[in-house]
Structures are given as C-alpha cells and as structure tokens.
Amino acid sequence: MSRYLIALDQGTTSSRAVVFSEDGKVIASHGEEFPQHYPKPGWVEHNPDDILRSQVSALRETVRISGIDVSEIAAIGITNQRETTLLWDRTTGECVANAIVWQCRRTSHEVDKLIAAGCGDTIREKTGLIPDAYFSGTKLKWLLDRYDLHERAERGELCFGTVDSFLCWHLLEGRPHVTDATNASRTMLFNIHEQKWDADLLRMLDIPEAVLPEVIDSAGPVGILNPSVLGRRIPVTAIAGDQHASLFGQGCVKPGTVKNTYGTGCFMLMNTGSTPVTSKNGLLTTTAWRIGGKPAYALEGSVFMGGATIQWLRDEMKMLDHAAQSEQIAESIKDTGGVYLVPAFTGLGAPWWDQYSRGTIVGMTRGTGRAHIVRAALESIAFQSADLMNAMARDCGEIPLRMQVDGGASANGFLMQFQADILGIPVVRPGVLETTALGAALLAGIGAGIYADTAETTRVWQADLTFSPRMEERAKETALRGWHKAVEKARDWCEH
Numbered sequence: 001m002s003r004y005l006i007a008l009d010q011g012t013t014s015s016r017a018v019v020f021s022e023d024g025k026v027i028a029s030h031g032e033e034f035p036q037h038y039p040k041p042g043w044v045e046h047n048p049d050d051i052l053r054s055q056v057s058a059l060r061e062t063v064r065i066s067g068i069d070v071s072e073i074a075a076i077g078i079t080n081q082r083e084t085t086l087l088w089d090r091t092t093g094e095c096v097a098n099a100i101v102w103q104c105r106r107t108s109h110e111v112d113k114l115i116a117a118g119c120g121d122t123i124r125e126k127t128g129l130i131p132d133a134y135f136s137g138t139k140l141k142w143l144l145d146r147y148d149l150h151e152r153a154e155r156g157e158l159c160f161g162t163v164d165s166f167l168c169w170h171l172l173e174g175r176p177h178v179t180d181a182t183n184a185s186r187t188m189l190f191n192i193h194e195q196k197w198d199a200d201l202l203r204m205l206d207i208p209e210a211v212l213p214e215v216i217d218s219a220g221p222v223g224i225l226n227p228s229v230l231g232r233r234i235p236v237t238a239i240a241g242d243q244h245a246s247l248f249g250q251g252c253v254k255p256g257t258v259k260n261t262y263g264t265g266c267f268m269l270m271n272t273g274s275t276p277v278t279s280k281n282g283l284l285t286t287t288a289w290r291i292g293g294k295p296a297y298a299l300e301g302s303v304f305m306g307g308a309t310i311q312w313l314r315d316e317m318k319m320l321d322h323a324a325q326s327e328q329i330a331e332s333i334k335d336t337g338g339v340y341l342v343p344a345f346t347g348l349g350a351p352w353w354d355q356y357s358r359g360t361i362v363g364m365t366r367g368t369g370r371a372h373i374v375r376a377a378l379e380s381i382a383f384q385s386a387d388l389m390n391a392m393a394r395d396c397g398e399i400p401l402r403m404q405v406d407g408g409a410s411a412n413g414f415l416m417q418f419q420a421d422i423l424g425i426p427v428v429r430p431g432v433l434e435t436t437a438l439g440a441a442l443l444a445g446i447g448a449g450i451y452a453d454t455a456e457t458t459r460v461w462q463a464d465l466t467f468s469p470r471m472e473e474r475a476k477e478t479a480l481r482g483w484h485k486a487v488e489k490a491r492d493w494c495e496h
C-alpha cells in the first residue's frame with residue numbers, strides 16, 4: 001500500500017495543505033485565504049475561527065483532489081506562521097480575543113520598557129532574540145493585562161499558544177496543549193540553551209507558567225487527528241515554524257548549509273549544528289528543530305522589502321504589469337548605469353538595524369529610465385541578501401558552499417543569477433518550491449518512522465537549476481561598494 005504524508009501549512013494570509021508521496025513528490029495541494037483585520041494603525045489580527053475553518057477546509061479539499069484514500073495517509077506534519085499569539089479557555093476552547101499576528105506592533109512600548117529596565121541583554125542571551133514586539137511574549141502579556149486574566153491564568157484555566165498549539169488543541173484527540181521547540185523559540189520566553197521555559201523571563205513579563213504549552217520535539221508523536229476531520233484517526237508526528245520547516249525541506253541539515261526564501265520579505269537561515277552561535281552582526285539565534293531531544297540551531301536574518309519592492313514598482317510606480325515582467329525588463333539593459341535603489345521603506349534590518357533609514361534612489365542621470373530602476377530594484381533584493389549572508393559568514397567564520405532558494409521571487413532568473421554573482425557562490429533552486437510544506441512532511445515522516453534519520457530525508461531533495469557565479473571579482477567589488485555607498489545615503493534619514 002502507498003503511504004502519503006500531509007503537511008498543514010498555516011500561513012499569514014492563507015491556510016494550505018499539501019499531500020506528498022514518500023519520495024517527496026507533490027501529489028496535490030490547495031490553499032484558502034482568510035481575512036486580515038487591522039483594528040488600529042499598526043495592529044494586525046486574525047479571527048481564530050477563520051484560521052481553524054480555512055485549515056480544515058484546505059485539508060479536506062487537498063485530500064479530495066489528490067484522489068488518495070484516507071487510509072493511505074501515514075502521518076501529518078504541521079507548519080505555521082510564527083509568533084502569532086492566541087489565548088483560549090481550557091474548558092470551552094473559546095479565545096479571549098482575536099489572534100495577535102506577528103506583524104502587530106501594539107506592544108512596542110512594552111518592549112521599550114523591558115529595554116529601559118535593563119532586560120535586553122538577558123533576553124538576548126537566553127532566547128537568542130533581539131527584544132521586539134514581533135515575538136509572542138509581550139503579546140501574551142498584553143492579553144493578560146488587557147482582559148485582567150492573570151489570576152485565571154495562574155489557576156490554569158487558560159491556554160496560551162502559537163498557531164501550531166491552537167491547531168493541535170482543537171484538532172487532536174484529547175486536546176493536547178503542546179508546541180514544538182522551534183515555535184517556543186520565537187516567544188521570547190524560551191531558553192534556547194536549556195530548551196525550556198525560562199523562569200526569569202516569565203517573571204520579567206509577569207506570565208504564569210500554568211498558561212504555557214508543553215514543549216515537544218519537532219518530529220515525534222504529537223497526537224492523533226480527530227476522526228471528525230477526515231473520517232479516520234491519523235497520527236500527527238511533526239510541528240515546526242514555517243522558516244524552520246523550509247530550512248529542513250531544503251535539505252539544509254548539515255552545519256554551514258543555508259537557505260533564503262524570497263517572498264514579500266526574505267528569510268535567510270543558516271544551520272549551525274548543535275552549537276547556538278551568538279551573532280555579533282545583529283542576527284537572531286534560533287532552534288532550527290529538535291529531534292530525539294537534540295536541538296539543532298540556526299542563525300536567522302531577514303530583509304523587510306524583498307519581493308515587496310517589485311510589488312511597489314508594480315502597484316505604486318506602475319512600472320510593471322506583473323512581477324515576472326521585471327526579469328525581461330532588467331535583462332533589456334546591460335547594467336543599471338550606476339543607479340542604486342535602497343528599499344528602506346520601513347527602515348533596514350540586519351545587519352544595519354536602522355529604523356530611521358528610508359527608501360532612496362541614487363546615481364540617476366538624464367539617461368536613467370524605467371529599465372534602470374527595475375533592474376536596480378531586483379539587484380537591491382540580492383544586495384540585501386548578500387549583506388545577510390556576509391553577516392552570517394562573519395559570525396560563523398566560514399562562507400557557505402552554496403545557497404538554496406525558494407519563495408515567489410526565486411522564479412526570477414535574472415535575480416537568481418545576479419544573486420550568485422554578487423555572493424560568489426552557486427545559488428540552487430530545487431524542483432519542489434513548496435519547501436515549507438515539504439519540510440513539515442519530511443519531519444512528519446521521521447516522526448512516523450518512515451525515514452530513519454535526517455540524512456535519509458535529504459535524498460528526496462532535488463536541485464532543479466543551479467546559477468553559478470560568473471561576475472569578475474573586481475566588478476563584484478565595485479558593485480558592492482556602490483551599494484554600500486547608497487545604503488549610507490539612505491541611513492538615518494527620518495528626524496528622530
């Protein structure tokens with residue numbers, strides 16, 4: 001009998017499900033979008049019922065179109081948008097409020113208070129994170145404060161969870177209150193070295209331990225899917241945050257391997273093995289995954305404006321009909337004629353961390369036209385990614401042999417070639433671009449005993465295209481020098 005693995009991929013704008021064969025081929029996939037709520041400027045929420053309903057519906061539809069029999073599903077893995085925070089009643093399951101989404105900035109002042117109180121270094125050392133409203137800790141504190149729930153939380157009447165936890169509690173038999181080590185690592189409450197909730201951090205944020213889920217491995221028994229979902233009991237054997245699953249799905253299981261996802265923003269993760277590397281260059285340290293009780297670690301950095309820069313050219317500048325057109329326009333000229341675009345629309349992340357920089361175009365002449373700007377925009381995505389990669393290489397003391405890529409904008413051949421040129425290492429695009437879902441499915445395969453170990457899962461990974469560097473060293477250095485000069489022009493622009 002065939003055995004299939006299913007990934008539930010609960011993302012920020014849609015819930016997806018993908019059926020994979022054991023050898024990592026996509027048999028069927030289907031996603032459903034759900035509404036975003038912006039109750040105030042800077043606030044972002046999801047209705048928990050929408051998350052649940054869209055995920056169940058995506059799963060049922062994917063299984064239906066795949067044509068497989070439910071009895072052939074060996075296991076399910078869950079991957080999810082990270083940091084998004086939910087709080088629900090342990091008896092009724094009802095959430096006390098909408099989910100506070102990772103993008104939501106409502107707790108910025110809480111983070112400022114923590115930093116002013118001198119907690120920054122402790123948070124950094126214990127969690128590997130830079131204190132920020134992005135992570136779940138202050139979001140949970142906000143919910144407990146706002147709805148006066150500290151005593152109920154203390155009595156164990158409430159459950160906190162990220163989306164993985166929430167899905168497990170609602171969809172699995174016996175309502176397990178669990179999360180995995182990758183999701184826990186993004187809460188700002190979890191000690192990544194000791195791999196447990198940290199009493200000091202809980203005290204700092206005034207969070208009772210009784211509200212927290214049990215932290216389990218990323219691969220291994222999680223629970224059994226309720227038969228009400230697909231008409232049969234199916235083991236759930238993996239949980240991992242989306243970027244962690246994508247690193248795994250890219251086969252980056254050895255120290256020094258790295259992947260970059262080119263979506264709205266770019267997310268780069270480098271596997272650092274059993275050692276959590278502390279960055280001196282503004283990167284985050286995180287649990288890559290935990291299997292058999294053993295954590296693997298990663299360095300993580302992100303670019304705020306990746307594919308979104310191309311969206312901006314399309315929607316605001318009206319320079320493109322569609323994102324893919326940028327490739328042909330960029331290739332219609334031989335270079336940008338010295339033009340650089342720094343898309344610091346919302347500031348610059350690692351390694352600059354300058355929230356006061358703003359979008360800048362420099363080097364324009366009378367001859368500058370649309371093609372130069374489009375090409376400079378694509379190049380900016382590669383330059384920003386190169387800055388991240390170089391920061392990682394400095395932290396680890398070695399340059400990776402290659403970089404694996406995925407995400408919407410990795411379809412752009414010009415961008416991928418330029419990326420290889422500017423990094424000086426090959427850029428490799430896999431056959432299966434659904435690497436997040438693939439990672440969750442492969443982890444589920446390990447959890448279900450289908451694959452003996454991580455090494456065995458890497459056999460399903462297949463390169464589709466390799467972009468080899470072909471730019472001369474001097475040209476590369478000149479380009480990077482120009483980019484860094486442009487970044488300086490963009491920095492510290494806003495009054496503050």
Ligand code: ADP
Nearest residue numbers: 263264307308310311323324407408409411412
């Ligand atoms: P997300 O998961 O963040 O929504 P996706 O992985 O779906 O993002 O990628 C979408 C992003 O990639 C958009 O910002 C879009 O502008 C960009 N994009 C998609 N196709 C291309 C392309 N061929 N060239 C450049 N950018 C692209």
